[in-house]
Amino acid sequence: MSYYQFYQPFSGVVRHLIIINALMFVGTYVIMGPEHWNGHEYDVLGRLQLAAFLPGSEHFQPYQIATHMFMHGDIMHLAFNMFTLYIFGPMVEMAWGHRRFLFYYLFCGVGAFALHVGVQWWELTEMGIDPTTWGGPMLGASGAIFGIMVAFAYLFPNQVISLLFPPVSLKAKYFVPIMAGLELFYGVKGHSTGIAHFAHLGGAVFGFILIMIWYKGRIR
Numbered sequence: 001m002s003y004y005q006f007y008q009p010f011s012g013v014v015r016h017l018i019i020i021n022a023l024m025f026v027g028t029y030v031i032m033g034p035e036h037w038n039g040h041e042y043d044v045l046g047r048l049q050l051a052a053f054l055p056g057s058e059h060f061q062p063y064q065i066a067t068h069m070f071m072h073g074d075i076m077h078l079a080f081n082m083f084t085l086y087i088f089g090p091m092v093e094m095a096w097g098h099r100r101f102l103f104y105y106l107f108c109g110v111g112a113f114a115l116h117v118g119v120q121w122w123e124l125t126e127m128g129i130d131p132t133t134w135g136g137p138m139l140g141a142s143g144a145i146f147g148i149m150v151a152f153a154y155l156f157p158n159q160v161i162s163l164l165f166p167p168v169s170l171k172a173k174y175f176v177p178i179m180a181g182l183e184l185f186y187g188v189k190g191h192s193t194g195i196a197h198f199a200h201l202g203g204a205v206f207g208f209i210l211i212m213i214w215y216k217g218r219i220r
Helices: 014-030 046-050 062-071 074-094 098-126 144-155 171-188 198-214
Strands: 042-044 160-162 170-173
Touching: 014 046, 014 062, 014 074, 014 098, 014 171, 042 171, 046 062, 062 098, 098 144, 098 198, 144 171, 144 198, 160 171, 170 171, 171 198
Parallel strands: none
Antiparallel strands: 160 170
16 A cells, blocks of 8 residues: 655646746735725725626626636635645646646636536525625635546545544545535535635536546546
8 A cells, every 4th residue: 555655746737837826826916916805895806806706796807717716815825725736736647648637627627616606696695695796706726626636536546645634544535525525514514614615616526527528437
């Protein structure tokens, strides 16, 4: 039984994605400035112009469907996502090649947006709130990265993932479904407000669907 090693090659599409995300984090603060929330709405959108608002909102722009996955709220958000991409991404990229890996990553990011928007629109409508007036944006690479985790579990199902906290070791084919289940539980229960759990699930679900298409439904 082999254990998943910490070291991964910092190269290829993974390297470029990490660099782009880091540059976007710094560059948007420098060029566009921070946002300003007055307690009811944004007086100044600032860098959040590149985050994803609900379609129909006065702040929504079509380009946000792509740009939101390169934006992060703070340095810890960025660091955690990029570390996860660095851990899981290189082996998937080596298995699929640069082009397929990049297409899959972006596809999962768009899927994250789609499921997040669909669920949030339904929830707000059920509460009697006009979704187009909702001011909360979504940003981050988490949905795309969750899709990469699904790909890793499919390609390397018996690879053991060892966590520091909690100190457990699980095969990828168990670890990733458990993580997806937790996201579903937290999303349904409304825990961890401020985290787009259904965006994470969107990346996972869309990624799994694409894998099933590519591999003609074969389960490993």
